[in-house]
Amino acid sequence: MKVTKFGGSSVANATQIKKVFKIINSDPERQIVIVSAPGKRHAEDTKTTDLLIRLYEKVCANLDYTAKKNEILQRYGDIIAELGMSDALLSTMDDTLEYYIETYRDKHNRLLDALLSCGEDFSAQLIASYNQSQGIPTLYVSPKEAGIMVTDLPQNAQIIDEAYEKIYQLNDYEEKLIIPGFFGYSRSNHIVTFPRGGSDITGAIIARGVRAELYENFTDVSGIFRANPTVIKHPEIIKEVTYREMRELSYAGFGVFHDEALQPLYKDRIPVVIKNTNAPEDPGTLIQHDREINKENVICGISCDKGFTVISVKKYLMNKQVGFIKKILAIFEDYDISFDHMPSGIDNVSFIMRTSAIKGKEKFVLNAIQKKCDVDELYIDDNLAILMIVGEGMYSTIGTANCITHALAKDQINLKMINQGSSEISMMFGIDLEDADKAVIATYQYCFSSKC
Numbered sequence: 001m002k003v004t005k006f007g008g009s010s011v012a013n014a015t016q017i018k019k020v021f022k023i024i025n026s027d028p029e030r031q032i033v034i035v036s037a038p039g040k041r042h043a044e045d046t047k048t049t050d051l052l053i054r055l056y057e058k059v060c061a062n063l064d065y066t067a068k069k070n071e072i073l074q075r076y077g078d079i080i081a082e083l084g085m086s087d088a089l090l091s092t093m094d095d096t097l098e099y100y101i102e103t104y105r106d107k108h109n110r111l112l113d114a115l116l117s118c119g120e121d122f123s124a125q126l127i128a129s130y131n132q133s134q135g136i137p138t139l140y141v142s143p144k145e146a147g148i149m150v151t152d153l154p155q156n157a158q159i160i161d162e163a164y165e166k167i168y169q170l171n172d173y174e175e176k177l178i179i180p181g182f183f184g185y186s187r188s189n190h191i192v193t194f195p196r197g198g199s200d201i202t203g204a205i206i207a208r209g210v211r212a213e214l215y216e217n218f219t220d221v222s223g224i225f226r227a228n229p230t231v232i233k234h235p236e237i238i239k240e241v242t243y244r245e246m247r248e249l250s251y252a253g254f255g256v257f258h259d260e261a262l263q264p265l266y267k268d269r270i271p272v273v274i275k276n277t278n279a280p281e282d283p284g285t286l287i288q289h290d291r292e293i294n295k296e297n298v299i300c301g302i303s304c305d306k307g308f309t310v311i312s313v314k315k316y317l318m319n320k321q322v323g324f325i326k327k328i329l330a331i332f333e334d335y336d337i338s339f340d341h342m343p344s345g346i347d348n349v350s351f352i353m354r355t356s357a358i359k360g361k362e363k364f365v366l367n368a369i370q371k372k373c374d375v376d377e378l379y380i381d382d383n384l385a386i387l388m389i390v391g392e393g394m395y396s397t398i399g400t401a402n403c404i405t406h407a408l409a410k411d412q413i414n415l416k417m418i419n420q421g422s423s424e425i426s427m428m429f430g431i432d433l434e435d436a437d438k439a440v441i442a443t444y445q446y447c448f449s450s451k452c
């Protein structure tokens, strides 16, 4: 059995929903379907989820929210009308929004999650009802009925392990099941959403829970590109990528598949395929536990993410001090800052973090380090981009680092830092922000045109 998830662009309007209908019903193994909220219909459009956030803001500010609410209902109303369905569903949607606004007006975090959940919930009800109206036995199943029990952290839900037992029972249904993505229920019966883009996570949880053979993730591209298509013209599509490679690529900016969605799949080795709703016959990208390595696919992708900050510390005889790093880490903990990398030498150490993690706290952190660690030199640089070259094949191939550094040097790109994890699955380079795109272009040519 397959679990099939459709992202926001796949359910953005009636035309897209008809494509979804065809895809679902063209394969009897597509038994369980997860849907997102309607996404953008064109570049300037607003996602329904963002409209719901605007509605939330109006309610919180005690302003008249009618226009915002109507804008949301209009999105669904247009789809309903174009699909020739009855608009009874529309008044249920209106009632639901009003009910949440009334119930949670003074509990802002609860209100936000409840309103956010409506995007996917309405989508699922609508698609289930359309499928049913076309003569296909179909049921809408709410996340509560499906057993998606999560922790009670608003906008940051995590699945609770016991939930999987209940989810397995979804195997008992004969009908096609349509389940909204993006949220679950806490033990105390509150709606709690996953982080943004979290319908992928719902799909992964359900796929693991029912022990699906395959998790299909339909979006608007025919797979995962080897590099950012806004930087590289027509990059190749990756045919196969491992979970570990995918995790590294998404860390540095590959956004096609939510990184938290890999975790449930990884545990039970459920493969995922990223496919295109607009070209469902394209093979897509398969994400799985292992892949066949050959000379042509040593590296699977190149990503480069901007927005990093580095704090560098120098202290003579640092290597002989006991507890030096611990003092710095304690300062990060005090200021609630998580860091990502810590390259070090004998008398120096750098901490690399997302700029957003330290924003506004820089001065306090530097003062605290200076005071508690009596360092010789201390500086901060927020002009850092991280280039990641990812590929399982690097482990057993000689000369990849040589090839990449050569490509970067040839294009005059200064390397501020190099880090290769012990797994040898990725190589990471700290470079100037201004060099980010140049570095992707330089390395792409080498990695994927048999120059390496």
Ligand code: ASP
Pocket (backbone or CB within 6 Å): 007, 008, 036, 037, 047, 049, 050, 119, 120, 181, 182, 195, 196, 197, 198, 199, 200
């Ligand atoms: N609708 C949610 C968002 O826009 C979740 C999703 O589409 O995956 O973030």
